[in-house]
Amino acid sequence: MSEEILVNVTPRETRVAVVENGMLQELHIERGSQRGVVGNIYKGKVQRVMPGMQAAFVDIGLERAAFLHANDIFRSTQLDTGEGDDAPASAPMQVQIPITELLRDGAEIVVQVVKDPIGSKGARLTTQISIPSRYMVLLPRSRVLGISARIEDEDERARLKSLMTELAPAAGAYGYIVRTNAEGQPAEALAEDVAYLGRAWKLVEENSASAKVGSCVYEDLSLPLRAVRDLIRRDVEKVKVDSRETCERLREFAAQYMPELAEKIEHYGGARPIFDLYGVEDEIGRALEKEVPLKSGGYLVIDQTEAMTTVDVNTGSFLGQRNLEETVYRTNLEAAQAVARQLRLRNLGGIIIIDFIDMVDAEHRRQVLRTLEKSLARDHAKTTVYDFSPLGLVEMTRKRTVESLQRQLSEPCHECSGRGTVKTAETVTYEIFREIVRAVRQFDAARLLVIASPKVVGRITDEESNAVAELEEFLGKSIRFQADGQYMQEQFDVVLL
Secondary structure, three states: OOEEEEEEEOOOEEEEEEEEOOEEEEEEEEEHHHOOOOOOEEEEEEEEEEHHHOEEEEEOOOOOOEEEEHHHOOOOOOOOOOOOOOOOOOOOOOOOOOHHHHOOOOOEEEEEEEEOOEOOEOOEEEOOOOEEOOOEEEEOOOOOEEEOOOOOOHHHHHHHHHHHHHHHHHHOOOEEEEOHHHOOOOHHHHHHHHHHHHHHHHHHHHHHHHOOOOEEEEOOOOHHHHHHHHOOOOOEEEEEEOOHHHHHHHHHHHHHHOHHHHHHEEEOOOOOOHHHHOOHHHHHHHHOOOEEEOOOOOEEEEEEOOOOEEEEEEOOOOOOOOOHHHHHHHHHHHHHHHHHHHHHHHOOOEEEEEEOOOOOOHHHHHHHHHHHHHHHOOOOOOEEEEEEOOOOOEEEEEOOOOOOHHHHHOOOOOOOOOOOOOOOHHHHHHHHHHHHHHHHHHOOOOEEEEEEOHHHHHHHHHOOHHHHHHHHHHHOOEEEEEEOOOOOOOOEEEEEO
């Protein structure tokens, strides 16, 4: 599989694209005005403890107070030495100690952001500090030694476990999770990471002691550096950067932490924009649309709502060759691969419901589910897929830490306020008639002027002209209509003259 990482740098925006076999798979965006805070460590102050929610609001200097649940205050006891991921995730635990015994109003506390502010929600916090490096994640408040579940070779897992058992005590009473990138790495590389993480944590402790409340005591790397740290692997052919300055920075970073991969970073100096060359810009445009066409002629419809994301699979123009069941099966197999890619590309998280086309054959359902799981295996975000429900739906979750691509790049339509629909011209016409009657009965006026959108006025003066004449006769008032291109379809004003 051919995989390339493209880095596009502009003064106010940096974008990183992951391209596999010529197709865009992931897009990461960082803007100067909206830089994410996930991974940052803050010195905060407890604003309010809420026993009823087993949580507290903490002031960390952001626009909205951040949220800290009691489960995220406990030490992680659910990561064992055989499991883990590239980053530690707090699994839900049974809360046994009331939050009032753990925190009090006004207390100062060192916390880490695990989820950016999304929509109206503030950032999500944890006291389980974790600092990632190239090959591992430091857990300074834990003693667990974990190996990423994505390292499947048992001999390699045992080797890494043995190495970390030797390295960890020498570095202090800290916990570590060995990341997927550590597979096949020598002991020297791991030792360097352990030393680096030890220095980083010492700096955090020093900064925390002297810092003011609401200040950041540790900031995660910028997007290009994170991309090199987290995304570059042995199967990545090239990392192309269109900024010479950023390219040099990435090479220096790679030379320090991953010298064997530094040669893969190269500067792109072509006249054509790098994202245009690989068709990334077109893919971004398509990723903002609801409908996703499939090669077979079928299509997906993706709806992102506050509660969940729904994906509907349709055969479209795909007629198949043998029978209906085979047509449905083929469409669903293609859709499963497309869904996995779209979730990754659009960075959709939370609860996801996939409505595959109904299949009678149980083996077909199993194969579709297997294809979906296999396609999700390359996703960096943690995913959990459940079996088909009695209604034929597949329920799954995908870990969400930042806003989706749509919410990063778009805003609610100012005309429909995000509903996705507007009232018809006919509906608005009858609303105007009702408002005219209401105004005449409430106020005394010789005549009335109605200002509305051209489409609505056009309908009133044409199709509804008889209704207007009847209304004028009924009210005994003259009514004049004026079209204004500045008015949206649902907007209108009834002016008394």
